[in-house]
Amino acid sequence: MSVSVRPVSSKRELAQFLALPRRIYACYSDYVAPLDHDRAQLIDPAKSAFWTHGKAAYWLAYDEKGRAVGRISAQIDDLATGPMHEGAGFFGCLDAVDDEAVVAALVGAAADHLAGQGKTLMRGPFTLSINAESGLLIDGFTAPAMVLMPWHPPYLRAHLEAAGLRLVKTLNSYGFDRRSSDLADRLEKLGMERRRKGFDIRAMRMDKLSEDAELGRRLFNGSWAANWGFVPVSEAEMAAMIKAFKPLLKTEYGVFVEKQGELVGFALFLPNVFEISGDLGGAPSPLGWLKLAWRGLTRRFSGGRAVLFGVAPRLVGSVSGASVALILVDELMRRAAVTGVQDLECGWILDDNYAMTNVVEWLGARSTRRFGVFEASIQPHRAQSAL
Structure with a gap:
């Protein structure tokens, strides 16, 4: 050519x-x-x-x-x-x-x-x-x-x-399917009720969404600063993401783990927008946009992705840090029962991040795609x- x-x-x-x-x-x-x-x-x-x-x-x-x-x-x-x-x-x-x-x-x-x-x-x-x-x-x-x-x-x-x-x-991206996995049983074997003691766990505050988003952004940046290829999420990028997804966000989609008033863990789940837009094409007709708006207001999403996930920098690589990470996963799964989410994708994880890979695979996650x-x-x- x-x-x-x-x-x-x-x-x-x-x-x-x-x-x-x-x-x-x-x-x-x-x-x-x-x-x-x-x-x-x-x-x-x-x-x-x-x-x-x-x-x-x-x-x-x-x-x-x-x-x-x-x-x-x-x-x-x-x-x-x-x-x-x-x-x-x-x-x-x-x-x-x-x-x-x-x-x-x-x-x-x-x-x-x-x-x-x-x-x-x-x-x-x-x-x-x-x-x-x-x-x-x-x-x-x-x-x-x-x-x-x-x-x-x-x-x-x-x-x-x-x-x-x-x-x-x-x-590497991994997915949990609540319909077929034994994630709940595996988490129970880890004694999650015991691990959760001493921590305060709360949902995202929709009336203070910008404040919570900024708290999560700072923790995420600190958690992954040593990761290969790391570039910090800017305030503008976080604000833009929250603005774009705000009509679809629920308070259960954000998890904050605190200990004695200190934020030590954060996870943010985004619903899979392809569930409501995938059949409309890239440039919907006026009727298509009306369908999209109605679906956004009425549909319970069955899947989505944990886009931000991190623990306090001082806990990274420690036993306490591992406990916080497990609490975040456990909490996301518990909330899935409320929101109706069945498929949770966790991506991405570096190929040489063996600690994280071993954890998600032991928990029963399946490999979904690689980039x-x-x-x-x-x-x-x-x-x-x-x-």
Whole structure:
């Protein structure tokens, strides 16, 4: 295929960039299109909280007939600091037809741009932050669509590696199914009633949602600061996530564990919006939007994802920290009986985080999907344009 890659420079091209995946992946039965409206909250410079601490550039690839056949972003995150991010720029929003030349051209454009910003390493894909959608789907292509988890066709990995990128980390997602698992029995064997003594456990306060969200954000950032690839969740990003999901949130979706007045554990569950939007397409009709609003008001969600989960930094790696983590899982399961949630996805967990992996597998979680993070060295050169 003859390929040309051009930067996105207009609102019309940005709309094409947002909608491209649902057009080129429409032939795949496992792909479920997210709402263009939701994609804009992650990507559109006028709406995305990422742009409060980073900048990005976007490209579309076109075939010889002028049809858009692929897309990519290159971004610099000012919050990605420290030795693990030394010289690193990021790429993301990688979606393309099954053509090696298209992916190679897109990767080349992103790499050249990051090199022009003085970067020596390109890492991704992320949309646009590691705290939003992370990695390239490399296993679990038939798993049901899940909130804030990207879908990619199987061929993209091979094309990405052919373009010179190597897999450096695998992000594993696990799921608990209350209908078939023996999680409750396993938790009981761990003596959860005894473990819960001495801790105060409360739900998220809907009348103080912003305050609770900020408490949870700070604890989450402290809990995972030493994790590979860590980038702190910003105040703007947390506020944007809460705003986007507020119509669907319930007080039971947030768990706060305190001991003697100190917050030592936090978990936030988000309902799987694909349950109410999946059959409406990326750009619903006016009737589709009415259906979406009605479903949001009346439906009990059967599944969702724990998007934030952490324990106080001073407890990380300790027996007390493990107890707090178990209390968070136990509490989420107890509340599931009230909310009607049957499937709880916990993602993601790094492939070398053996302690966490062993715990969730012992508790009966099943592997649902895996995402790959890829890297390539690039040669910095004088910038031709600024992000």
